[in-house]
Each structure stands twice: as C-alpha cells, then as structure tokens.
Amino acid sequence: MITQSDFPKLTDYVDDIFNEVAKTSVADMKGNKIFRVRDTSLRSFEHLILHGMSGIQEVTPGQDFPNVTSEEGDSITWTQRQYGAKVSVTEEMRMFDRYSQLESIVRSISTDAFDKIDQSLADVLLYGTATTYTDVYGKSVAAVGPDGLALFSASHSNNLNTDVFSNIITSNPALSRAAIVTARKLGLTHKDPNGMIRPVHLDSIIVSPENEDLIERILYSEKMSGTGNNDLNPMKGKIKNVYVWERMQTRSDGTDTSAYWFMFDSSKIGETLNCLFAKRPVLQAPEKVYKNGNWDYALNYYNTIGIGYAPYIFGSTGAGA
Amino acid sequence: MAANWGKLYIQGRCKAFGVSWSEEDLNALNNLKIPVEYVRRGILTLKEYEQAKDSIELLKDKEVLMKEAKEVGLEATPDASAETLTKEIKKAKK
Numbered sequence: 001m002i003t004q005s006d007f008p009k010l011t012d013y014v015d016d017i018f019n020e021v022a023k024t025s026v027a028d029m030k031g032n033k034i035f036r037v038r039d040t041s042l043r044s045f046e047h048l049i050l051h052g053m054s055g056i057q058e059v060t061p062g063q064d065f066p067n068v069t070s071e072e073g074d075s076i077t078w079t080q081r082q083y084g085a086k087v088s089v090t091e092e093m094r095m096f097d098r099y100s101q102l103e104s105i106v107r108s109i110s111t112d113a114f115d116k117i118d119q120s121l122a123d124v125l126l127y128g129t130a131t132t133y134t135d136v137y138g139k140s141v142a143a144v145g146p147d148g149l150a151l152f153s154a155s156h157s158n159n160l161n162t163d164v165f166s167n168i169i170t171s172n173p174a175l176s177r178a179a180i181v182t183a184r185k186l187g188l189t190h191k192d193p194n195g196m197i198r199p200v201h202l203d204s205i206i207v208s209p210e211n212e213d214l215i216e217r218i219l220y221s222e223k224m225s226g227t228g229n230n231d232l233n234p235m236k237g238k239i240k241n242v243y244v245w246e247r248m249q250t251r252s253d254g255t256d257t258s259a260y261w262f263m264f265d266s267s268k269i270g271e272t273l274n275c276l277f278a279k280r281p282v283l284q285a286p287e288k289v290y291k292n293g294n295w296d297y298a299l300n301y302y303n304t305i306g307i308g309y310a311p312y313i314f315g316s317t318g319a320g321a
Numbered sequence: 322m323a324a325n326w327g328k329l330y331i332q333g334r335c336k337a338f339g340v341s342w343s344e345e346d347l348n349a350l351n352n353l354k355i356p357v358e359y360v361r362r363g364i365l366t367l368k369e370y371e372q373a374k375d376s377i378e379l380l381k382d383k384e385v386l387m388k389e390a391k392e393v394g395l396e397a398t399p400d401a402s403a404e405t406l407t408k409e410i411k412k413a414k415k
Contacts (some may be wrong), residue, residue, distance in 0.1 A: 074324070074325065074328070074329075075324075075325050075328075076322060076323065076324050076325065077322075077323045077325075078322055078323075079323065131341045141322070142322050142323065142324075142339075143322065144322060144324050144341055145322075145324070146324055146325070147324070147329070147334060148324045148326065148329045148334055148335040148341050148342075149341055149342070150341070153347075154344075154347070155342070155347040155351055157334050159328075159332050159334070162351070164351055304322075305322070306322055307322055
C-alpha cells in the first residue's frame with residue numbers, strides 16, 4: 001500500500017518514467033531536427049523578415065554609410081499556447097499498489113505529449129497550402145506567414161514591389177530524380193524583390209516512409225536510378241540530410257499524405273520554420289496530497305509554431321497538378 | 322500565428338483583415354492585373370472588370386485621406402484603413 005509518506009518515492013518513480021519517455025521520444029522526433037526549436041520567455045514573439053534588402057552601396061571617402069531599416073520587411077507574431085493533462089494516482093491505485101497501471105498511464109500521457117508536438121510540426125508542412133486548419137489538439141489555427149499567405153504559395157509577396165515568388169515545386173510532381181533537379185534549380189535561382197539572386201541551397205529532403213526506398217535509390221545509387229542511362233549519378237552526395245519522417249504518411253485529420261515531399265536549405269530553414277517553447281514538457285507533482293483524494297500530477301507545456309520567410313523550403317503534394 | 326494584417330491590408334496584400342487572397346484572387350491580381358479594390362469586391366475576370374471599371378470609386382491615397390480627415394475634424398490615426406477613412410469623411414461632410 002502506498003501511503004502519504006511514500007509520496008516522494010512515488011514522485012521519483014513517476015519522474016523516472018517521464019524522463020525515460022522524454023529521452024526516447026525526443027531522440028525519435030524528426031520535427032525538432034528540421035524546425036528551429038528555441039526557448040523564449042515572451043508570450044508573444046514578434047518575428048521580422050527581410051525580403052533581401054539592398055542596403056550595401058559603394059561609399060566614397062567621408063561619406064556616411066547608408067542606413068538599413070526594417071521598412072522592407074514584414075512581421076508576424078507567434079503567441080504561446082498552453083497544453084496539458086492531468087495524471088491521477090487514485091486512492092485505489094495506491095491502496096492496491098497498482099504500479100503497472102500507474103506506469104502505463106504516465107507512459108501513455110507522456111508519449112502523447114511528444115507525439116502531438118511532432119505531429120503538430122509535421123502538420124505545418126502537410127497543411128502547407130492552407131491558411132487555416134484544425135490542429136492535432138482539435139483547435140483551428142491560422143497557418144499564414146508574414147505575407148498573409150500559406151506556407152506554400154505560388155504568389156508569395158513583399159512590400160517593396162509587386163514581384164512574387166513560388167515555393168511550390170512546379171506542378172507538384174511525384175518524387176523523382178527529375179523533380180529533385182527541378183526543385184534544386186528553383187532554389188538556386190531564387191531572386192529577392194530587388195532582382196538579386198539569393199540562392200537557396202536545397203540540401204535536405206523530407207519524405208514519408210512510402211518513399212524511403214525510392215529516395216535512397218535516387219540519391220545513393222552509383223549510376224542514375226530508374227533509367228537505362230549508365231551515367232554516374234550526379235545527385236550522389238548533393239543532398240546532405242534525408243529525413244524519412246513517419247508523420248508524413250498521414251496528417252492529423254487522417255488524409256493520406258504519403259506522396260508529399262519537401263526540400264529545404266538546412267542552413268537557413270530556421271528563418272522559415274520555428275517552434276518556440278516558453279516551457280518545455282514537464283511533469284509536475286502536486287504540492288499537497290491527501291490520504292483519500294487523487295494525487296494529480298500535471299503534465300504541461302507552453303508552445304507555439306511559427307512560419308517565417310518562405311523561400312527556404314519548397315514542397316510538392318506529389319499530386320502532379 | 323498572426324501576420325500584421327493591418328499593414329498587409331493597407332499594402333493591398335490581403336483580401337481583408339485576417340483573410341488571405343485565394344488562388345482566384347491572386348490570379349486576378351498578378352496575372353490579369355486587376356486593381357486591388359476591384360478584386361476585394363469580387364471582380365475576378367477582365368470582363369467583369371471592364372463592366373465595373375467606371376462604377377467603382379477608387380480609393381484615394383492614404384496621405385490625401387488623412388489630410389481630408391483632418392480638414393473635416395475627424396480624429397483618425399494612420400492605423401485606419403483607406404476604406405474606413407473614405408466612409409467616415411463622407412459621413413462627416415454630410
């Protein structure tokens with residue numbers, strides 16, 4: 001029988017389970033390796049994007065350096081939301097030493113937290129052509145970037161002129177060697193609103209498990225895969241990171257998204273995809289416990305996901321249209 | 322995620338506060354070059370635009386509207402949209 005004097009020991013036991021789940025879950029997550037994950041103390045985080053300012057000019061001796069202002073940029077505010085659940089150690093569980101029941105509940109709720117965080121990150125990409133969607137927590141969320149458009153749009157705008165750019169891989173092709181070549185070219189020839197080439201090096205790719213075998217053949221074969229052409233595979237070594245993300249298979253509303261694939265610039269993706277924690281997931285013990293009541297452990301976290309400047313990721317639904 | 326809708330609206334980069342341009346709207350704006358005020362009123366084809374061209378009053382420049390607002394004694398801040406200013410100036414003039 002677990003009594004009040006056993007509470008500190010029980011808390012250590014619960015903490016150990018949570019920490020073990022957290023360790024394995026964080027290691028398994030893919031979203032935290034793609035998104036820029038940061039801690040913040042701000043409830044509302046204002047992110048400024050600059051479309052590529054033309055600030056540098058020739059300076060003659062004695063002349064002041066030209067001013068650079070944020071006028072050319074757009075801003076967006078990412079506001080923290082709180083998520084949580086209660087794990088109750090009931091009197092019955094304590095009376096009959098139901099450790100295995102308790103372990104299952106703690107393990108399940110902790111896994112749920114990390115799974116939901118990872119799925120919420122995946123959904124940002126999988127709902128990337130929508131401006132709003134119902135997230136994994138069942139709430140309707142806005143999914144626009146600083147230009148008021150969806151993450152993936154053919155008409156990303158700026159406040160300098162009427163130029164637009166697209167980060168949708170032309171015609172949403174299915175994953176193939178040719179489509180990767182197209183995407184890389186789109187990235188390398190990306191122009192800012194001032195008409196300057198600002199190359200985006202698409203060196204990373206995200207696919208669903210459905211496309212795991214295909215992407216490995218495309219990228220790692222000695223010769224060009226899927227063709228009778230015996231040329232050496234020029235794609236070999238060009239893609240630094242391949243993420244076979246389990247959550248790409250279906251998004252949180254159950255839609256099959258296994259054909260979706262994305263390419264991004266690993267050095268700049270933090271400008272586009274952000275995940276901010278005001279409080280990372282923690283399991284807190286109750287401050288007071290009573291002999292006859294439930295002992296409620298609270299798992300909670302404060303988190304927000306943010307879309308920034310879009311050109312550092314390109315995507316395709318694989319639908320071919 | 323909250324974009325700076327006020328700024329985007331004034332710059333003609335969204336349909337309304339909190340409402341993004343749709344694909345059809347973007348086609349009318351970027352490919353057919355139909356002015357923002359018309360697209361905001363649902364005019365998405367060149368034919369509709371030709372018909373509506375003279376019937377819709379185009380909004381004046383924000384600076385001009387701010388001056389007019391001052392003249393009619395309207396306590397407006399630069400955060401007010403051109404539509405709101407136009408409407409309030411008309412009311413004040415009556």
